[in-house]
Every structure is written in C-alpha cells, then in structure tokens.
Amino acid sequence: MTLAVDVGNTRIKAAVFEGSTVLENFVFEKNELEKKITKILDKFQNCSDLVVASVGNVEKQSFLTFENQLNIHFFTHEDIFPFTNKYATPKTLGIDRMILAAGATLQFPKQNRLVIDAGTCITYDFIDENDNYLGGAISPGLRLRYESLHNFTARLPLLTLETPDSYIGNSTAQAIHSGVVNGFVYEIDGFIDEYRANFSNFIIILTGGDAEFLAKRLKNTIFANSNFLLESLNQTFQYKIDND
Numbered sequence: 164m165t166l167a168v169d170v171g172n173t174r175i176k177a178a179v180f181e182g183s184t185v186l187e188n189f190v191f192e193k194n195e196l197e198k199k200i201t202k203i204l205d206k207f208q209n210c211s212d213l214v215v216a217s218v219g220n221v222e223k224q225s226f227l228t229f230e231n232q233l234n235i236h237f238f239t240h241e242d243i244f245p246f247t248n249k250y251a252t253p254k255t256l257g258i259d260r261m262i263l264a265a266g267a268t269l270q271f272p273k274q275n276r277l278v279i280d281a282g283t284c285i286t287y288d289f290i291d292e293n294d295n296y297l298g299g300a301i302s303p304g305l306r307l308r309y310e311s312l313h314n315f316t317a318r319l320p321l322l323t324l325e326t327p328d329s330y331i332g333n334s335t336a337q338a339i340h341s342g343v344v345n346g347f348v349y350e351i352d353g354f355i356d357e358y359r360a361n362f363s364n365f366i367i368i369l370t371g372g373d374a375e376f377l378a379k380r381l382k383n384t385i386f387a388n389s390n391f392l393l394e395s396l397n398q399t400f401q402y403k404i405d406n407d
C-alpha cells in the first residue's frame with residue numbers, strides 16, 4: 164500500500180492506494196499534517212511507502228517523524244520522469260506540474276496531451292506525442308480571482324463561488340460572478356480551441372479543486388478527474404521503482 168500526499172498551495176490532499184486502486188481519499192489543512200497522517204497510518208497499517216509532491220511551504224522534514232514506520236519519497240526535480248523536459252527553466256517548473264505531466268505520459272501513451280489543473284492557480288501542461296514536455300500556462304484560479312478583486316480594490320466585496328445568471332451581470336455581485344466564472348470558462352475554452360487548432364490526436368485531462376464545477380460549464384466536453392494528481396503520484400512512484 165502507498166500513501167500519496169499532494170501538498171498544494173491551499174490545502175493537502177492524500178489517498179491510500181492498493182496497486183492502482185484508491186482505498187480512501189483525505190483532505191486537510193497544513194497545520195493538521197502530522198495528526199492526520201498518524202491517523203491514516205493507524206488505519207492502514209500495511210502502508211509501506213509515503214510519496215509526496217509539495218508546492219506549498221511544507222518541506223521533507225515535516226515527514227521525517229514517520230521515517231521509522233515506512234519508506235518516504237519526496238519528489239524533486241532530480242527524480243526520473245517519463246518525458247523529456249523542454250521547459251527553458253526546468254528547475255523552476257512546479258513539481259505538481261511534473262507529476263501531472265508524468266501521469267498523463269504514462270496513462271495516455273503516444274498522443275498529444277493537455278493537462279488542465281484548476282486549483283489555487285490554473286495550470287496548463289502540454290506533452291506532445293513524442294513525450295516532450297513543452298510547457299503551458301499559469302493563471303489565477305477561481306477562488307484567487309474572487310479574492311484578488313476584493314483585496315486590490317476599495318469597493319468590491321468578497322464573494323464566494325456562485326453560477327452567474329447571465330454574461331451581462333446586472334448588479335455588482337452578478338458582474339463579479341460573471342467576470343470570475345464566465346472569464347474562467349472562456350479562458351479555458353479559448354486555450355482548448357487554440358490547442359485543437361494546432362494539434363490533432365490529443366487528449367485533455369481536467370483536474371483540481373474546481374474541475375467538476377468547470378467540466379459542466381465548458382463548451383468543450385472533457386472528462387474531469389479530481390484525483391488525477393494523486394493517481395499520477397502513485398503511478399510516477401511505480402515508474403521510478405521500475406526504472407531506477
């Protein structure tokens with residue numbers, strides 16, 4: 164059994180895997196890390212490996228208390244990945260994006276792949292059919308958009324996610340919901356159209372905290388898998404064991 168842990172910018176997500184099957188999913192805050200992992204390992208005593216991808220400010224040291232219980236693998240740029248990294252600044256590429264790209268490469272061999280992760284930030288990652296990771300885009304996520312409108316203005320209230328009535332927002336609240344939600348959807352549909360115009364034979368993977376909300380609203384029909392990062396972590400770890 165493997166415990167996969169994804170330390171995002173907002174919260175932590177984890178899953179226990181038996182082979183490629185998820186036994187249970189967990190979501191928690193950074194200050195609960197040690198307590199929650201202790202509880203998970205109490206429940207799943209057959210866990211032999213703990214694998215981590217962290218883009219938050221949680222470092223490897225935070226997991227060392229579990230070192231006598233199981234093997235810990237904290238993914239870094241030094242690991243072996245199933246794609247060729249063509250990013251001009253490979254060392255600054257987020258480890259979450261590398262894991263997503265690895266998962267896409269392993270799960271969908273020999274085709275063009277676009278991974279869209281709608282989390283704190285929206286990230287776009289493109290891996291071509293020859294397994295070259297080319298890059299993509301980073302933009303503010305849904306909640307970040309609501310918060311920035313409020314934080315950087317005097318008069319805009321802090322709202323929480325709501326489906327707008329129309330693209331023509333007829334009040335401050337509706338104008339904000341339209342700007343944030345419709346803007347978000349138009350952005351993603353726009354990117355997908357651009358990729359479709361330039362590449363054939365490609366698959367889109369949509370994941371992240373806002374994936375399900377988003378999937379229903381896109382003009383392009385794509386399948387959402389909120390667990391894709393955790394599944395990819397588990398798979399990339401297996402790939403590492405097989406290829407190291």
Ligand SMILES: Nc1ncnc2c1ncn2[C@@H]1O[C@H](COP(=O)(O)OP(=O)(O)OP(=O)(O)O)[C@@H](O)[C@H]1O
Binds near residue numbers: 172173174259305306
């Ligand atoms: N309980 C929740 N807490 C925070 N965000 C949530 C929650 N439920 C849904 N969301 C949505 O999820 C988005 C954040 O996504 P996610 O949880 O994947 O981010 P994250 O933990 O920072 O991970 P990453 O850094 O990998 O994006 C927010 O834009 C928000 O709209």
Ligand SMILES: CC(C)(CO)[C@@H](O)C(=O)NCCC(=O)O
Binds near residue numbers: 172256
């Ligand atoms: C973009 C985020 C914040 C998304 O989680 C993360 O992947 C990150 O911190 N990336 C570093 C910059 C880059 O990927 O080029």
Ligand SMILES: [K+]
Binds near residue numbers: 281282283
């Ligand atoms: K993200």
